[in-house]
Amino acid sequence: MIKGGHSDDARLSLRVDFDDETRLGPGKIRLLELVGETGSISAAGRAMGMSYRRAWLLIDTLNAYFRRPVVAAQHGGKRGGGATLTDFGADVVKRYRRMEEAAARALRPDLQALAAERPFRPRARRN
Amino acid sequence: MIKGGHSDDARLSLRVDFDDETRLGPGKIRLLELVGETGSISAAGRAMGMSYRRAWLLIDTLNAYFRRPVVAAQHGGKRGGGATLTDFGADVVKRYRRMEEAAARALRPDLQALAAERPFRPRARRN
Numbered sequence: 001m002i003k004g005g006h007s008d009d010a011r012l013s014l015r016v017d018f019d020d021e022t023r024l025g026p027g028k029i030r031l032l033e034l035v036g037e038t039g040s041i042s043a044a045g046r047a048m049g050m051s052y053r054r055a056w057l058l059i060d061t062l063n064a065y066f067r068r069p070v071v072a073a074q075h076g077g078k079r080g081g082g083a084t085l086t087d088f089g090a091d092v093v094k095r096y097r098r099m100e101e102a103a104a105r106a107l108r109p110d111l112q113a114l115a116a117e118r119p120f121r122p123r124a125r126r127n
Numbered sequence: 128m129i130k131g132g133h134s135d136d137a138r139l140s141l142r143v144d145f146d147d148e149t150r151l152g153p154g155k156i157r158l159l160e161l162v163g164e165t166g167s168i169s170a171a172g173r174a175m176g177m178s179y180r181r182a183w184l185l186i187d188t189l190n191a192y193f194r195r196p197v198v199a200a201q202h203g204g205k206r207g208g209g210a211t212l213t214d215f216g217a218d219v220v221k222r223y224r225r226m227e228e229a230a231a232r233a234l235r236p237d238l239q240a241l242a243a244e245r246p247f248r249p250r251a252r253r254n
Contacts, residue, residue, distance in 0.1 A: 012246060015141075015152075016138070016139060016238065017162065018245060024241070064246070066244040073136055092241070092244075094240070095240070099237045100235065102233060103141070103233065107230060110222055116193070117192060117219075119191070
């Protein structure tokens with residue numbers, strides 16, 4: 001069974017490398033998702049174990065990836081104000097997750113073949 | 128046009144995460160490919176800018192990923208002897224590259240849509 005990017009024993013992640021080696025991968029997408037969920041760059045970063053500064057720099061970088069920003073932030077004092085995904089940012093996240101699922105579905109036999117070669121395969125619990 | 132994992136302006140890389148968070152991605156696959164091409168773990172590592180020690184440890188890790196080894200190495204003195212991909216190792220590399228191409232083909236409209244949102248798109252030269 002496939003759930004999200006999961007095959008039974010292997011999960012697929014995608015990384016998109018643009019021509020100039022700008023990368024969009026699971027870490028940046030997760031950060032964006034968390035900004036959408038928490039409404040805060042610092043809370044999103046914290047949830048991923050990164051400093052506010054690092055989270056902010058990543059969001060800044062991401063906001064320059066495309067013609068349109070992905071996050072709208074209210075600058076406010078040292079700890080920053082609230083932040084939301086723009087409609088475009090939400091689209092990018094949604095598209096990435098859709099791509100991940102489509103790839104996992106298309107590559108399911110390969111993922112299973114690789115997983116079948118693994119030495120230990122305790123059945124993972126499914127919740 | 129798609130060449131390997133390439134769409135016109137974006138390239139797709141895959142990472143396979145097994146249940147226990149063992150990862151197989153573009154870096155490890157490239158290292159294996161280079162071992163196959165150079166016949167040497169140290170030369171393969173050097174080509175990727177890593178120390179012999181780091182390259183060796185990665186190959187050691189990779190050899191424990193699956194039931195069968197991916198690299199056969201002749202240990203010989205401090206600098207190590209020659210190394211070759213096993214048939215299984217060559218299969219893993221081939222399968223990964225095939226997966227990458229299949230995913231890039233399936234996701235081409237998405238890759239192009241993301242690339243179309245990029246601010247600067249100088250035409251890359253095609254050789």
